[in-house]
Amino acid sequence: MVLNDLGTSLRGTMDKLRGKTRLDEEDVEEIVKEIQRSLLQADVDVGLVMDLSNSIKTRALEEDPPAGTSARDHVLKIVYEEMVAVVGDSTEIPLEPQTILLAGLQGSGKTTSAAKMAWWFSKKGLRPAVIQTDTFRPGAYDQAKQMCERAEVEFYGDPDEEDPVTIARDGLEATESADVHIVDTAGRHALEADLIAEIEEIENVVDPDLSLLVLDAAIGHGAKEQSREFDEAIGIGGVVITKLDGTAKGGGALTAVNETDSSIAFLGTGETVQDIERFEPNGFISRLLGMGDLKQLSERVERAMAETQEADDDWDPEDIMRGKFTLKDMQKQMEAMNRMGPLDQVLDMIPGLGGGLMDQLPDDAMDVTQDRMRSFEVIMDSMTDAELENPRSVGASRIRRIARGSGKDEETVRELLEQHKMMDQTLKQFQGMGDGDMKRMMKKLEKQGGGGMGGMGPFGD
DSSP, rough: TTTHHHHHHHHHHHHHHTTSSSSHHHHHHHHHHHHHHHHTTTOOOHHHHHHHHHHHHHHHOOOOOTOOHHHHHHHHHHHHHHHHHHHOOOOOSSSSEEEEEEEEEEEESSHHHHHHHHHHHHTTTOOEEEEEEOOSSSSSHHHHHHHHHHHHEEEHHHHHOOOHEEEEEHHHHTTTTTTEEEEEEOSSSSSSSHHHHHHHHHHHHOOOOOOEEETTTTTTTTHHHHHHHHHHHHHHEEEEEEEETSSOOOOOHHHHHHHHOOEEEEEEEETTTEEEEEEHHHHHHHHTTTTTOOHHHHHHHHHHHHHHHOOOOOGGGGGGTTOOOHHHHHHHHHHHHHHHOOHHHHHTSTTTTTTTTHHOOOOTHHHHHHHHHHHHHHHHHSOOHHHHOOOOOOHHHHHHHHHHHHOOOHHHHHHHHHHHHHHHHHHHHHHHHOOHHHHHHHHHHHHHHTTOOOOOOGGGG
């Protein structure tokens, strides 16, 4: 995502401010130019860019840093606050019965987003249902049905019915026992009168509590007109940004938020139904600026560990903290990591690992690391239960057998065993720690990462 260039550029500029107690106009001008360049490259509306950069410039020149705060941290705080103000608060999504209508052009990711959102609601303890009303695009019914099956949520559609309004009405009746109804509508390659008329008719029938505009992160300046048209037709209460896992620029989504006077509701970050995040402006901007996002990381870890334990009732992750860490535990932890999403996304949430450090890694670093993890998984699949429970029993002859069985070389098997040994030693340092100790450790981690946002770090509670 080209918006990440903003974070990279800013971090490089901020590094030049280290040691300064006050800023001159030249320093501020350089920072503002970096912001303008990156946002314009990301297809953010020019007017919005100028408003943002002018606000940052005015505050940076007129406000004095609080006592004990460096000029660098003060400017970073200003940039953070102004950018959070641009993206706005997160769209309110109450965890209660409701009907949500999805709108957007063809290819924006509505159908995938519907299933992802349904999965998200199901993990919050609600019973969702997706109603597919798209009769325009061939394959829409089959795609929606398959996605909902993967998400394990209720689905309604009628491939033999040509009237989307009838499908919407019948779908609400057929799924009346569901808590949350997500109505997926048809799109077109461009804004057309019949599309607007159709979605207005569907809206009259389903009477949604919330209408969300789904936008591909790659959308550019067309976001402005598109957002205005849909907003006038059905009233947009929030934006869903899809395909943030690629090279999309993403700036059009910020323009859409500004144009509809709404906010971002969800972020689509990958291809599976689990690749969805509830948008949190503080965490989003914090990650963008290389500060991490411990809240989102904690939620991903908790969900992944719960799903991994659910898949294997005999495995209890709390055993790890009781003094025993086996290769089976390591295997389950790697399964949980896979459930958390792409490794670069996870590392980006850790203060001190995201941002600057990630920028310095080779382009293929994440691929190499994930390949190594996959090799470890294959090797562990070739081990017996006894070997997984007691790694110390794996000697030279067993290493040779495991290498042959897994198709990996003996050196990689030894690397796995060494990695387990190191993790075991590290975990022993945490045994006996109480909640207070863990909180102090997390606080220290965040400060080492350059200061967290959202109420933590040098910017005060």
